[in-house]
Amino acid sequence: MTVRVQADTFDPGTVLSDFANDRKNIGAVVSFTGVVRDDSGTLDRMEIEHYPGMTENAISAIVDEATARWSLADCLVIHRFGPLRPGAQIMMVATAARHRVAAFEAAEFLMDYLKSRAPFWKKEFQRDGSTGWVDAKADDEDALTRWSR
């Protein structure tokens, strides 16, 4: 299991090929990469703040929960912080399992929990100088209820 919280960029292709490389006991690898979106074409950058220490612990707890629920050969979470330009990678999740259902479900679970339970906050800086914190969406919180048991 790998958890990385970093300012540096990363290459999703390299990360994924390293993650999937030379495994004989799996039949499925699923990955998701989150990218800074600029719907209106006015975004200069996004700045991601986090809570050092708690961030790593919270992500590790989410990863532990995923590995308890699904039979995973491995899983990986990378999440960046600091200033990010439109089109930059924000984060990545990868799961490896014997079968695809576990790999897909665990990846979705990780994404849903990272959205609402890992201490990151996004602030958008527009090119005209205006700024605003990104609000949490009720949908993101609702997404967690499908995993409750």
Add this chain to the structure above:
Amino acid sequence: MVEVMYFAWVRERIGEPREKVETTATTVAGLVDELRSREPRYAEAFKDLSALRVALDQELSDFDAPLAGVREVAFFPPMTGG
């Protein structure tokens, strides 16, 4: 004495990322009441607790939670990771 930390717009409204606070409060809500009574910027930041989350020693908690033995209290808006 507890270390109180603020993140995102809570940090911006209060104007500091962290501070040491002498408190006699026994719960998070009691600490919030003490902070609110200090200065308007605190009252403003803590105006609507439903818009805030709290972590005690880096674990998500709630405003009714006891403060006994807690070293680090963090206040922040709902998280927006991913």
